[in-house]
Amino acid sequence: MLNIVFLGPPGAGKGTQAKIVCEKLGIPQISTGDMLRSAIANQTETGLKAKTFMDAGQLVPDEVVIALVKERLAMDDCKKGYILDGFPRTVEQAEALQTFAKLDAVVDLDVADEVLVKRLSGRRVCPLCGAPYHVDRLNGEKSCKVDGTPLIQRDDDKPETVLSRLEVYHKKTAPLIDFYKNAGLLHSIGGDLTLEEISAEILKVLEASK
Numbered sequence: 217m218l219n220i221v222f223l224g225p226p227g228a229g230k231g232t233q234a235k236i237v238c239e240k241l242g243i244p245q246i247s248t249g250d251m252l253r254s255a256i257a258n259q260t261e262t263g264l265k266a267k268t269f270m271d272a273g274q275l276v277p278d279e280v281v282i283a284l285v286k287e288r289l290a291m292d293d294c295k296k297g298y299i300l301d302g303f304p305r306t307v308e309q310a311e312a313l314q315t316f317a318k319l320d321a322v323v324d325l326d327v328a329d330e331v332l333v334k335r336l337s338g339r340r341v342c343p344l345c346g347a348p349y350h351v352d353r354l355n356g357e358k359s360c361k362v363d364g365t366p367l368i369q370r371d372d373d374k375p376e377t378v379l380s381r382l383e384v385y386h387k388k389t390a391p392l393i394d395f396y397k398n399a400g401l402l403h404s405i406g407g408d409l410t411l412e413e414i415s416a417e418i419l420k421v422l423e424a425s426k
C-alpha cells in the first residue's frame with residue numbers, strides 16, 4: 217500500500233503521470249481539480265463556492281478542498297493506497313492532511329516556468345473523458361481520439377489566467393517542497409525528460425518507498 221502525493225506547478229504533467237502510475241499500481245487517482253470541475257458541472261454547493269476562484273486562477277479556499285479530500289480518502293478504494301494529484305497546494309492543506317493520512321512518498325515534478333506557460337496555453341482537453349492534448353501535436357485535429365468529442369480549452373488555460381496560476385504556485389505551493397523535504401518524503405524529478413522517462417523514474421522511486 218502506498219499513499220502518494222504528486223507535487224508540481226500547473227502544467228508539470230502531474231495529472232498525466234498520476235493516471236499512468238495509478239493504472240500500473242491499481243490505485244485511485246485523486247485529483248482535486250477534476251473533483252472541483254465535476255462539482256461545478258453538477259452545480260453542487262462545493263462547485264458554486266469553487267467556480268469564481270478557479271476561473272480567476274486562484275486557489276479554492278482551504279476548508280473547501282480539505283473537506284472534499286477528507287471525505288474521498290475515507291472511501292473503501294483508498295485502503296489499498298492512492299495518488300493525490302493537486303492536493304495539498306498550501307502548507308495549511310498539508311498540515312490538515314497529516315491529521316487524516318499517512319504519506320509514504322511525495323513526488324515533485326520540477327519544470328521551468330517558460331515551459332509551463334507554453335504547455336498550458338496550448339493545452340486542449342476532452343470535456344468528456346479529460347484526455348489532454350497540445351495544439352502543437354494536434355495537426356489541426358479538433359476532436360478527442362478516444363471518444364470523438366470536440367476538444368475545448370479550459371477557462372483557466374487562457375493566457376492571463378495561466379500567469380496568475382504560476383504566481384499562486386510560487387507563493388503558496390512551492391513552500392511545500394521544503395515542507396516535505398524536512399519530512400524526509402520528497403523525491404524531485406526533473407522535467408526535461410520524456411513522458412516515458414518520467415513515468416519510469418516515478419515508478420523506481422515508488423518501488424524504493426514500499
Ligand code: ADP
Binds near residue numbers: 225227273304381
Ligand atoms: P493545474 O494543476 O493544471 O493547475 P488542476 O486541475 O489541478 O490544474 O486545478 C485547477 C484549479 O482547481 C486550480 O487553479 C484551483 O483553482 C483549483 N484547485 C485544485 N486543487 C486545489 C487545491 N488543493 N486547493 C485549492 N484549489 C485547488
